Amino acid sequence: MSFPVTFTIYMTLLGVFWFFVGSVLWHLKEYTMPDDYSSLIVKIFIIIIALLNLLGLVLFFRIPLQ
Amino acid sequence: MIKLSPEEKILLVLHRHWIVMLGKLFLGALLLLLPVVIAPIISFFEIPAWGEGIIEFLAVNYLMVIIAIMFIFWMDYYLDVWIITTHRIIDIEQKNLFHREISEFMLDKVQDITVEIPNMLATFLKYGNIVVQTAGERSFSIKQIPHLYKAKNIILEYAQKKHERTQ
Numbered sequence: 281m282s283f284p285v286t287f288t289i290y291m292t293l294l295g296v297f298w299f300f301v302g303s304v305l306w307h308l309k310e311y312t313m314p315d316d317y318s319s320l321i322v323k324i325f326i327i328i329i330a331l332l333n334l335l336g337l338v339l340f341f342r343i344p345l346q
Numbered sequence: 347m348i349k350l351s352p353e354e355k356i357l358l359v360l361h362r363h364w365i366v367m368l369g370k371l372f373l374g375a376l377l378l379l380l381p382v383v384i385a386p387i388i389s390f391f392e393i394p395a396w397g398e399g400i401i402e403f404l405a406v407n408y409l410m411v412i413i414a415i416m417f418i419f420w421m422d423y424y425l426d427v428w429i430i431t432t433h434r435i436i437d438i439e440q441k442n443l444f445h446r447e448i449s450e451f452m453l454d455k456v457q458d459i460t461v462e463i464p465n466m467l468a469t470f471l472k473y474g475n476i477v478v479q480t481a482g483e484r485s486f487s488i489k490q491i492p493h494l495y496k497a498k499n500i501i502l503e504y505a506q507k508k509h510e511r512t513q
Contacts, residue, residue, distance in 0.1 A: 301414055303443055304421045311425055311438070311446075313359055318424060325417045332410035339403040344396050 283345040290340060294333070301329060348429060348436055357500050358430040362490045363473035367423045374416040381405045418443060428488050430500055433508075435478065437486055454508035455480040459498050476501075 425440035436450040463474040
């Protein structure tokens with residue numbers, strides 16, 4: 281498969297993925313009670329997801345595509 | 347966010363007991379470990395260098411999706427909440443990512459409260475269900491919550507105060 285096609289598919293899937301993650305963040309921002317412990321857990325989840333996303337991108341560009 | 351009237355105060359905020367999340371967390375942990383189990387099996391096959399790159403890429407994306415699913419599970423758990431204020435009880439239930447139900451009733455509508463500890467685990471971990479019967483036809487149940495007796499006492503105390511004021 282050619283690079284532009286694969287890249288477009290990957291970016292579309294990432295877009296859908298971040299839409300769901302963004303929805304969760306929006307719900308938490310909108311409905312969380314003030315002064316609670318949730319922000320720490322949210323930060324941990326988001327950092328892990330962002331790091332894995334970054335690693336995924338690096339690995340994607342290492343795949344030999346034409 | 348819930349809007350409170352000027353003289354209204356939050357008395358207690360209740361989430362489900364953490365044990366409710368344990369099953370889902372365990373399942374998530376098993377799914378996270380799956381690539382570790384599969385890796386030695388794959389190593390038996392002769393895979394070209396570019397193939398290894400693809401496998402690593404897929405494994406990282408798989409982990410990312412599993413973590414995101416666990417994040418949604420946690421949100422579902424965390425946003426199921428019962429708020430007891432000096433005036434009312436607000437029951438917020440997050441059914442799924444885009445489905446949310448909010449119901450509330452005034453404390454002066456409270457008629458009786460039933461506390462239920464359904465099994466042995468609930469007895470040891472001190473959680474259970476509270477069923478609040480209101481003057482309307484509907485009864486409200488708050489399931490798998492800790493601090494059962496504290497919640498019951500607060501509801502009764504403030505419901506009684508409300509009844510006294512109305513009489």
